[in-house]
Amino acid sequence: MYMSFQKGFYIPKVEELIDNAFKKARDEASKVQERDFNRRIIEKEKTRVKIASEEITGTLKNIANKFPNISELNPLYKSLLANSLDIIQLKKALSHLMSSSRTCDELKTQFLAAMFRVQNKNGISKYRNEFYGRLVSVVKRCKASFEIIKNAMKNMAEIPKIKNLPTILLIGCPNTGKSTFLKAVTSANVEIQSYPFTTKRLQVGMLTEKFLEFQLLDSPGLLDRPEEKQNNIEKQTTLALKTIADSLIFIIGANENINNQINILKRFKKEIKYKPFFIVINKIDLVDMGELKEIESALKNYLPQKTTLFKLSLNKAKEQELKEIKDEIYNLNKSWYTKKGKENIKSVF
Structure with a gap:
């Protein structure tokens, strides 16, 4: 319902x-x-x-x-x-x-x-x-x-209006740019600040791509700690992941601790086993090329080989970069609109 x-x-x-x-x-x-x-x-x-x-x-x-x-x-x-x-x-x-x-x-x-x-x-x-x-x-x-x-x-x-549509959950640590991503891709009116923990509840943005409608959920940032130690704000993200997320977009902050962010990916391995996803490395303008390569290498050591990975600075993103991301959202979620769409999703791990 x-x-x-x-x-x-x-x-x-x-x-x-x-x-x-x-x-x-x-x-x-x-x-x-x-x-x-x-x-x-x-x-x-x-x-x-x-x-x-x-x-x-x-x-x-x-x-x-x-x-x-x-x-x-x-x-x-x-x-x-x-x-x-x-x-x-x-x-x-x-x-x-x-x-x-x-x-x-x-x-x-x-x-x-x-x-x-x-x-x-x-x-x-x-x-x-x-x-x-x-x-x-x-x-x-x-x-x-x-x-x-x-x-x-x-x-x-305060609970957002969530429709029965393909639902893409944005997930990541605090201050990695999830709200900036939602605003850039969907033009949703969300609060964006330079300090962490700005997002305290789920926020919805709608994307229409090639005549199909997709629902993106911005979620509160997660800390590198077990689920039983999460506060009520963090639990909203975990609940959305377990109940309605059809696919995921992990927003990685290039200027944040990469090991902590990978630990979060590992912690939810069971929940995302059958959910398609891709990675966005944000804020690449805040690190040098050597640091960026180290981040990519750390991610590739953990992620499946064919995982799509975007690298950009969302607050300076070019139209073509955003178009490529929207195309990926479309490609990963269009099967939702077919009768056997969800049944055909195979494990990515």
């Missing part, structure tokens, strides 16, 4: 929900038409109980029902949410809203039945005041659940 969490839904404050419900109840009660004064008061109070309860019950149910069903989400979305949220706590909050809505409905039934037996305006107003007090108490107990759900919506809004 591919979807976007960019457009959420409004979750009011508890006090706002109560005020709105009581206002609507008061407005609806003012429309009651009864010739007998005493009877008119009784019907107005019943209307206020009915409308206030229905407004609050409806809002609580609406929030709980509109929230995406986590069990039906795409594996990446589910993993990203679990990475940033306490899923059990969130489920309890949603369940609490549903049970609270039922409590409000039961209170309405209980008090309307009691009010049916009352024949004077003083007695009926007493019941309505008591009902309002009970209703407010139930809603105020939802305050913590509201905050949990609001926080979840905020986290979900």
Whole structure:
């Protein structure tokens, strides 16, 4: 299930929900038409109980029902949410809203039945005041659940819109130029800074090449350390690699420690075994020819012989250099559009 969490839904404050419900109840009660004064008061109070309860019950149910069903989400979305949220706590909050809505409905039934037996305006107003007090108490107990759900919506809004398209994951150490690559190849509007760890979440860029559409994902930089020691930012890259990446582009920083970068390649050997990929050595203007040859030699000692390798400085890339990279993206991923495309990908190791 591919979807976007960019457009959420409004979750009011508890006090706002109560005020709105009581206002609507008061407005609806003012429309009651009864010739007998005493009877008119009784019907107005019943209307206020009915409308206030229905407004609050409806809002609580609406929030709980509109929230995406986590069990039906795409594996990446589910993993990203679990990475940033306490899923059990969130489920309890949603369940609490549903049970609270039922409590409000039961209170309405209980008090309307009691009010049916009352024949004077003083007695009926007493019941309505008591009902309002009970209703407010139930809603105020939802305050913590509201905050949990609001926080979840905020986290979900940061998850990019990922389409069911061939997905190319950009992977590498911090400050190697992954965001620069995404911007150069797809014209995506991404933040680029000269310091590491600028990218803190997955970012999407779209590339149309020879009438086919491809989806590139910029990912947070990885450090040379085991997966179990990764922080939540790094884990986004690992999750994308394991769940939705159809192919990979490793961005190597020529001015960064090559051994650390090769260690990252080695660490994910199992995950990328059946995924096509190529290498981009970036920032070659920051090293001399001797250093560049050492980097190439170190990579070739590890990579399969036919691995495509590009050498350039992305911030100064020529149009022809970018065209060659786009052609390689097309060639590696065009089979996705055929029925047996994914089945035909052979191991590159």
